[in-house]
Every structure is written in C-alpha cells, then in structure tokens.
Amino acid sequence: MERLVNPYVSVDCVLLGFDGTQLNVLIVRQKESGNDDNSTNNYKLPGSLIYMDENLDEAAQRVLKQLTGLVQIRMEQFHAFGNVKRLANPSDMIWLERFHHLEHHLERIVTIAYLSLLRIDRKREKLQKEYDAQWIPISEIPQLAFDHNEIVDTAVKTVERITSSNPARIFDLLPRKFTAAQLHAVYQSVTGKSVDFRNFHKKMQSMPYVVQLDEKEQGVNHRAAHYFKFDRKKA
C-alpha cells in the first residue's frame, strides 16, 4: 500500500563536516524520480515531503537514507522555513510535482530543517557514484534550489550555538583520531575566533576527555604529530 504524501510539509537535512580547513555541506543533484537523467542540473539539500503517517524525526531519517544512503545519523531539528515565496522559482515547483508524481498543484510548503555534525570520511566515492551527492566547502556553495542557501546559512550559525552550549559536540566533526592542529582548526572555524595555539594546547591537556594516543602521523616531511581521541565516557 502506498503511503500518502503530505503536500504541505517537508524536511530538509543539512549535514556539516570538516575537511581540515573549513565546514563542508552535503548536497545532492535535483534529479527526477523514476529516471536517471540529469534533466535539471541544480543542487539542493537532501530533503523531501513527509508522509501523512510519519513523525518529523522519522521523515528526516527516511529522506536522508533515500537520497544519500546514510543511516543512523544523529540529526536535530533547528528551524522551520515557511516563507510563502520560498517556492517562487517555477522550475522548483515543477520539479517537485514531477518528483512526487503529484497531479494537483503544490501551493505552499513549510520545511522543517535538520542539522547534523559529522565527519567526512571514506563514503565520499559511494555518495558520489550511487547518489550523486557531494561535500562542498561552505565558501564554494553554488546557488541551490528553493531557499536552501538560506537554510545552510542558518545551519552554520546554529553550529556555533550548539558547540558553545555543548563543546563536546565539536568532536562529531573530527575523525576518530585527530591531531591537536586539526582540533585547533575546527575550533577556530566553528567559533570564528582565532586562538593562540599554545593556550589551546594547554587547555586541551586539561580536558580529561581528550586523550593522547601513542600513535603518530606517518610519512609527513616534518615532525610527526601525536594523535588524540575523544573519550565520550569522560565528557
């Protein structure tokens, strides 16, 4: 039995990761359902209309899985976007109606936007090949469909709020093992402030949940950096 689509409410997912220099966001191609052509060439956030019998959080997980294959990603709702004009671009409207095989015209959609902080890891090729999805540095984001550029902007501001109220969330953006320089870089990038590295290093060492590993970087043409890990149990 086919599930009924709610034609007034959608979810959109902003996935942010850190590439060593800056925040990146995951975007997908605006493809049409049922065929694989690139009839439209725009990028958008992974998002879609919800089903009538589906909670918002569930919808966000489902949509993310359908459009990127990613599962078990912790996301939290951060803002609703409901401007009447957010569907002003007629080609976005047409795309939506085709994508969802809708017969009647869409009128107005309020979207609930979700945010996740996560590490950019080896799934890159799979995302690219199987889902036409890619990580883009936030400084290089092209024009996106709907009001998705605005949604990304709001998400980036929200990162600062989240990490300042809960500093441990910063480690969501880093690989399992990371160097002091990487943590320093992500910290500065997220807060937008520059911090003296020596003071930062000292503070790091006073944090019981940042533990130094024996392992070091390999094959770098300078002194190898120690790796650290985040011990969530000690946070």
Added chain:
Amino acid sequence: MERLVNPYVSVDCVLLGFDGTQLNVLIVRQKESGNDDNSTNNYKLPGSLIYMDENLDEAAQRVLKQLTGLVQIRMEQFHAFGNVKRLANPSDMIWLERFHHLEHHLERIVTIAYLSLLRIDRKREKLQKEYDAQWIPISEIPQLAFDHNEIVDTAVKTVERITSSNPARIFDLLPRKFTAAQLHAVYQSVTGKSVDFRNFHKKMQSMPYVVQLDEKEQGVNHRAAHYFKFDRKKA
C-alpha cells in the same frame, strides 16, 4: 474575500513572564468561534492554523493579536512539533474543526512554536476579561489541549539557552524598574542555579547597562531597595 486556511500547519505562542518568584505562561480558554459559551473548559496556548498566503512569523503575530489582543510582541520560533499523535484527543480535533468552520476532517497538523520573554504587567485584567487569558506559574499549569504541555516544557528549556547566549534577554522578563533582588531571583530561576547574592550584586555593578536609579521602594517595612533600570543602548 476570505483567506484560505492551511489545514496542515499551525503556529502556537508561548509567552513567558516572571512574577517575582517563577516563570509564568499565558494560556487561553479553548472557546469555540462564533459564540461565547464555555462549551469546552480546557486551556491551551494561543495558537491557530495559518493562512495559505501568510508567512510563519506573520501568522504568529496575527494569532497572538486575535487571541490575546497583544501586539508588537517580539517572538521567535523555537521548535516545530509534528508528532502524528499530537491530535490524538478526539475532542481537540472536533474543537479545531468547529473553530475553523471546516467541512472536511483534519488529518495531521505540524505546529511551529514561538517564544517570547516579556514582563507581566498591568494588562492582566484586560487579558482576563476580554480574552479569557491568564498568566499561570509554570509549577501550576493544568493539563492543556493537544501537546501544549510538552511545548511549554520545551519553551522553558529554551529560555536558558536564549539567556545564556544573550544575557541581556533576561531584562525582557522584568519591569522597567526592578530591584537587585528581583534580578537575582529571575537569574536564578532561569538558570536553575543558585548564586551568592553578594557576588551577584558585585557583578551587577560591573555591568554598564544596569544603571541604578535614585528612586527606591516605598512603604516596605524594611530598608527600601534601590531601583535599577536596563539601558539597552549600553548592552
């Protein structure tokens, strides 16, 4: 010409004020449209379905004005509530359909919740008489319609987030002139932490935007407290 109602999206307004001891929330009676009887006796937050041609922020302002007469209240969106079961109570559904003169059945409503911090002032009687609206201490809130108890709980948690990221917002909750003890009380109430009064007083005096007035309390049977005001320009 009548405006078209969007039967899938609503806004709800959580107005929080401080009564000297704790946070209070403004609730209204669940009355039916078109007559003044008290056929239902439940309380709810001021909220309603949005119109098709209306932005979310505008809808929140309109609904608040209609249900409480309050205008020019700064509100900000803080969370969307969209659980499928949030309309599980049949009498809430029936009330909604009657209130909006809807002929078809409502299926599912996502509500965007708005929050305002403001002072509880002299409008009490007007709210009570003309709108059947009243301020209730959050420790004494009765069972509300829909999922409005959950919405209030989330709002109260959001106050801490807002005031910790922008401490000046605390003054929104206080009257124009206030005593050090009042500021101390609201601070403790919002943060949930107790703070030594002497240290608090010292910190207060180091804040350029808290200015002491010549005026003092009158007619109290103890030493009269100074009044202070908040100077937003110096914040």
Added chain:
DNA sequence: GCAAAAGTGTTAGAAGTACACCCATGA
C-alpha cells in the same frame, strides 16, 4: 642543513568563588 610543522612555560591581569556582618525602615 634546511624547510616545515610540532611541541612547550611563564607571567600578569581578570574573573569567579567563598564567606559574615552592619544598615535602614515600619510596626
């Protein structure tokens, strides 16, 4: 040996915390 990034310590000032007594007022 040189280029490149890693790693480390001290000091001064600011901010936060703990703590107890006297003051002004009306009844």
Added chain:
DNA sequence: TCATGGGTGTACTTCTAACACTTTTGC
C-alpha cells in the same frame, strides 16, 4: 526594640591572554 530584608569587602583560586624558541622529520 525588634523583625525584615538591603547592602557591602576581602582573600583565594581559577581562567585567560600575551608572548618565542627548540625539536623532530623528510628531503
């Protein structure tokens, strides 16, 4: 004169900020 809440100072600790040189590694 007493009950009630208002108002203040000091010492200690912790955090923050400013600042420059030596170490390791690969080429």
